[in-house]
Amino acid sequence: MPNHTTIAFDADLETIRSEIRDMGGAVQRQVADAGIALMRHDAEIARSVIALDADVDRLLREIETKVVETIACRQPFAVDLREVVSAFHIASDLERVGDLAKSVCKRVLALDARAPGALTSSIAALSSLVLGRLQRVLGSYADRDDAEAADVWGSDQEIDEAHNAIFGELLVFMMSDPRNIGSSTHLLFCLKNIERMGDHATNIAEAVHYMVTGGRFAADRPKGSDASLRIAPQ
Amino acid sequence: MPNHTTIAFDADLETIRSEIRDMGGAVQRQVADAGIALMRHDAEIARSVIALDADVDRLLREIETKVVETIACRQPFAVDLREVVSAFHIASDLERVGDLAKSVCKRVLALDARAPGALTSSIAALSSLVLGRLQRVLGSYADRDDAEAADVWGSDQEIDEAHNAIFGELLVFMMSDPRNIGSSTHLLFCLKNIERMGDHATNIAEAVHYMVTGGRFAADRPKGSDASLRIAPQ
Numbered sequence: 048m049p050n051h052t053t054i055a056f057d058a059d060l061e062t063i064r065s066e067i068r069d070m071g072g073a074v075q076r077q078v079a080d081a082g083i084a085l086m087r088h089d090a091e092i093a094r095s096v097i098a099l100d101a102d103v104d105r106l107l108r109e110i111e112t113k114v115v116e117t118i119a120c121r122q123p124f125a126v127d128l129r130e131v132v133s134a135f136h137i138a139s140d141l142e143r144v145g146d147l148a149k150s151v152c153k154r155v156l157a158l159d160a161r162a163p164g165a166l167t168s169s170i171a172a173l174s175s176l177v178l179g180r181l182q183r184v185l186g187s188y189a190d191r192d193d194a195e196a197a198d199v200w201g202s203d204q205e206i207d208e209a210h211n212a213i214f215g216e217l218l219v220f221m222m223s224d225p226r227n228i229g230s231s232t233h234l235l236f237c238l239k240n241i242e243r244m245g246d247h248a249t250n251i252a253e254a255v256h257y258m259v260t261g262g263r264f265a266a267d268r269p270k271g272s273d274a275s276l277r278i279a280p281q
Numbered sequence: 282m283p284n285h286t287t288i289a290f291d292a293d294l295e296t297i298r299s300e301i302r303d304m305g306g307a308v309q310r311q312v313a314d315a316g317i318a319l320m321r322h323d324a325e326i327a328r329s330v331i332a333l334d335a336d337v338d339r340l341l342r343e344i345e346t347k348v349v350e351t352i353a354c355r356q357p358f359a360v361d362l363r364e365v366v367s368a369f370h371i372a373s374d375l376e377r378v379g380d381l382a383k384s385v386c387k388r389v390l391a392l393d394a395r396a397p398g399a400l401t402s403s404i405a406a407l408s409s410l411v412l413g414r415l416q417r418v419l420g421s422y423a424d425r426d427d428a429e430a431a432d433v434w435g436s437d438q439e440i441d442e443a444h445n446a447i448f449g450e451l452l453v454f455m456m457s458d459p460r461n462i463g464s465s466t467h468l469l470f471c472l473k474n475i476e477r478m479g480d481h482a483t484n485i486a487e488a489v490h491y492m493v494t495g496g497r498f499a500a501d502r503p504k505g506s507d508a509s510l511r512i513a514p515q
Contacts, residue, residue: 111366115352115362115366118349118352118353119352119353119356119357119358119362120356122353122354122356123353124353128349128353132345132349139373153510154510157510218462218463218466221455221459221462222459222462223459225455225456225457225459228452228455228456229452232452232469232509235466235469236473236509239470275466275470276387276388276391
């Protein structure tokens with residue numbers, strides 16, 4: 048029969064889970080809207096993503112406070128301790144994804160009309176892929192589903208391939224006319240920011256794995272090579 | 282007279298401080314060496330910075346474990362609680378600075394001979410400025426010196442100005458010959474990574490301020506504009 052401490056701890060845990068759910072929802076909206084803002088060159092949507100950042104920061108602080116209180120008051124151990132510590136890490140990664148979506152949107156506001164629609168659409172499509180990974184990994188957290196987390200962790204090849212293809216197109220666009228360099232620089236950073244959101248989804252997968260199993264994934268994650276590190280000398 | 286709990290807590294705190302000191306030392310070495318590797322185009326130094334990352338990651342985990350144990354076993358509150366929570370944040374920022382130094386060094390390994398020495402030297406000089414901020418802010422943590430932390434927090438104008446000047450030179454180099462675009466892309470990311478190290482030094486200043494005073498700096502930090510967001514349409 049559960050005692051008082053167990054009941055209080057379960058209530059704390061439920062609060063933390065619900066706050067992570069709220070934060071995950073807000074950050075997913077930021078990522079989705081950043082893609083739309085980029086594709087449509089929509090300043091209003093871009094501004095709404097930037098504005099949402101304050102809410103995400105507030106949620107991060109609330110989760111951090113709740114996690115620290117829970118560790119101090121309930122002194123959890125084993126799987127219970129792993130769950131609250133993992134929540135701390137997941138919230139931190141989510142905050143950084145939101146930050147990256149904000150950075151993309153700042154560039155949308157700075158982007159001139161020279162950016163070709165085909166390129167911005169490709170980058171927006173990449174952000175949809177990343178959003179899919181984020182949804183799956185947050186699902187794996189909610190369901191404590193280690194198999195799903197492992198699957199997200201091990202399968203970012205699709206993202207790598209799409210990233211590398213777009214990077215190649217961007218270089219061609221840059222080289223074709225020096226007047227394209229301003230827009231290309233913005234798009235280069237947008238592309239990089241979206242790729243990094245994918246890395247944070249991978250970090251969250253690691254946190255879920257640690258939470259459920261207490262173990263760490265092997266260090267050598269199957270990762271495609273980064274085309275931006277393989278630029279051939281011209 | 283100090284009781285058992287106080288003595289045990291002080292010992293925990295001393296361990297955490299000493300681990301942050303070790304981690305700060307390792308990360309400062311990474312930043313210094315990344316600058317040298319870039320300036321001299323030195324693959325051996327670049328590889329040593331990349332190799333040091335595993336040590337930094339291990340230190341981060343040790344600090345995290347110690348912080349969680351301390352919160353659970355000693356149930357600190359007020360300034361004591363703020364100190365251990367701040368250590369957690371500082372360690373996390375340090376790990377990201379180390380990661381950025383690693384990213385710079387991966388690009389050093391990929392950089393071809395086309396990158397002009399004047400540009401790589403300017404970027405390396407910026408990394409020295411960032412290193413100076415990192416040293417000062419880690420000193421402010423060791424000395425619990427809020428005035429010094431506030432000074433680091435409020436004065437990154439020098440970094441912004443240097444960053445913007447180099448960014449302008451990079452654009453000119455890119456535009457002057459399409460064959461420069463490969464090298465320039467690497468240098469663009471190196472520059473961005475070093476600028477981001479400076480942002481983490483600012484985050485650490487915020488953590489020190491919170492640790493010492495319990496307050497947060499006002500949100501509107503005096504920050505120079507980012508030239509990379511003001512690229513004029515060509």
